[in-house]
Amino acid sequence: MENIYDLIIIGGGPGGIGSVVEAKELGLGKVLMIEKTDNHSHTIRKFYKDNKRVDKDWQGQEVELEGNVDFIDGTKESTLDYFDKLLDDELIDTRFNCAVEKVKKEGDIFHVTSGCGVDMAKNIIVCIGRMGKPNKPSYKIPPSLRTQINFNLDKCSNGEKILVVGGGDTAVEYACELSETNEVTLNYRREMLSRPNPTNLVMIAKYEDDEAVTLNLGVNIESLESEHGQVKVNFSDGAELFDRIIYAIGGTTPKDFLSSCCITLDDMGEPIFDENYESEVEGLYVAGDIVFNSGGSIAIALNHGHRIVTHILNRRK
Ligand SMILES: Cc1cc2nc3c(=O)[nH]c(=O)nc-3n(C[C@H](O)[C@H](O)[C@H](O)COP(=O)(O)OP(=O)(O)OC[C@H]3O[C@@H](n4cnc5c(N)ncnc54)[C@H](O)[C@@H]3O)c2cc1C
Numbered sequence: 001m002e003n004i005y006d007l008i009i010i011g012g013g014p015g016g017i018g019s020v021v022e023a024k025e026l027g028l029g030k031v032l033m034i035e036k037t038d039n040h041s042h043t044i045r046k047f048y049k050d051n052k053r054v055d056k057d058w059q060g061q062e063v064e065l066e067g068n069v070d071f072i073d074g075t076k077e078s079t080l081d082y083f084d085k086l087l088d089d090e091l092i093d094t095r096f097n098c099a100v101e102k103v104k105k106e107g108d109i110f111h112v113t114s115g116c117g118v119d120m121a122k123n124i125i126v127c128i129g130r131m132g133k134p135n136k137p138s139y140k141i142p143p144s145l146r147t148q149i150n151f152n153l154d155k156c157s158n159g160e161k162i163l164v165v166g167g168g169d170t171a172v173e174y175a176c177e178l179s180e181t182n183e184v185t186l187n188y189r190r191e192m193l194s195r196p197n198p199t200n201l202v203m204i205a206k207y208e209d210d211e212a213v214t215l216n217l218g219v220n221i222e223s224l225e226s227e228h229g230q231v232k233v234n235f236s237d238g239a240e241l242f243d244r245i246i247y248a249i250g251g252t253t254p255k256d257f258l259s260s261c262c263i264t265l266d267d268m269g270e271p272i273f274d275e276n277y278e279s280e281v282e283g284l285y286v287a288g289d290i291v292f293n294s295g296g297s298i299a300i301a302l303n304h305g306h307r308i309v310t311h312i313l314n315r316r317k
Pocket of ligand 1: 012014015037040044049054056057058101127128287296298299
């Protein structure tokens with residue numbers, strides 16, 4: 001039994017960090033967090049712009065923290081620093097650069113197969129998020145435009161004419177940030193922006209008033225074409241040329257991965273779980289963004305960790 005973990009956590013984002021910290025704080029025993037990339041919080045590192053404001057009540061969802069992680073409003077950098085400190089202080093057993101491939105239960109024990117071999121555990125939390133595969137539009141992206149069609153800000157340079165597509169906080173924040181050095185239009189298919197939190201709604205109204213960002217609301221994109229190296233966007237009310245498009249329209253459920261972890265999916269392809277986030281397999285849980293088909297936040301993911309670890313401990317009694 002010595003080599004069997006009490007808990008293995010798959011994914012080192014907020015859901016994983018919340019789970020592993022709660023497990024240590026509440027005395028769950030031997031725990032391991034496995035992360036695919038070379039550091040924790042890959043979604044934050046890859047999709048948040050530098051110095052991004054990080055809101056605890058993201059997308060206007062007010063969340064009371066239930067566990068031992070004291071997450072507050074801050075920036076991308078302060079959030080990552082705080083998570084670094086938590087992982088260091090709790091002497092968390094972590095394994096990076098290690099992608100989990102599948103989970104199988106044999107008797108009472110889970111076998112976790114990854115690029116690093118097979119590990120065994122009594123309980124598993126799967127929290128790999130949704131941003132491994134960002135959502136793509138339903139219309140075709142011409143292959144010649146691939147480098148100009150992006151899902152984060154990595155490839156943007158200054159002086160470009162950029163279209164940001166989406167109606168949530170991320171789209172608003174991307175549009176405002178890019179407008180400092182670019183000509184930016186924000187397109188959303190609905191007439192009004194209702195999903196962003198109050199701070200971002202005030203911010204985008206100000207950028208629009210200052211003519212820093214052009215709002216193009218209630219208009220659908222029907223198709224994209226390549227024209228002289230630019231992206232021709234065929235809106236439902238006419239066409240316009242851009243140098244680049246940034247889609248900020250969320251991420252997809254990692255259905256194949258969940259199935260290879262023996263997590264049953266419903267008719268919509270979403271994981272089935274109960275009020276304790278336990279899947280149909282006893283001891284196998286889901287946490288963080290994969291629990292929602294849209295939405296989710298850092299604070300919500302942290303609370304999932306607390307709830308699940310408490311459930312595992314209560315079951316032991
Ligand atoms: C641009 C943007 C801005 C946002 N701003 C805010 C904000 O201000 N405030 C807020 O509360 N929320 C914000 N969010 C939402 C927040 O980032 C998510 O709700 C949160 O990161 C979800 O945590 P998670 O642990 O479920 O998933 P993720 O953060 O996506 O973490 C999943 C982790 O699992 C790893 N992983 C994936 N596959 C495997 C595998 N096979 N094996 C091992 N590891 C794997 C990934 O590399 C990643 O590190 C924002 C999201 C985006 C995209």
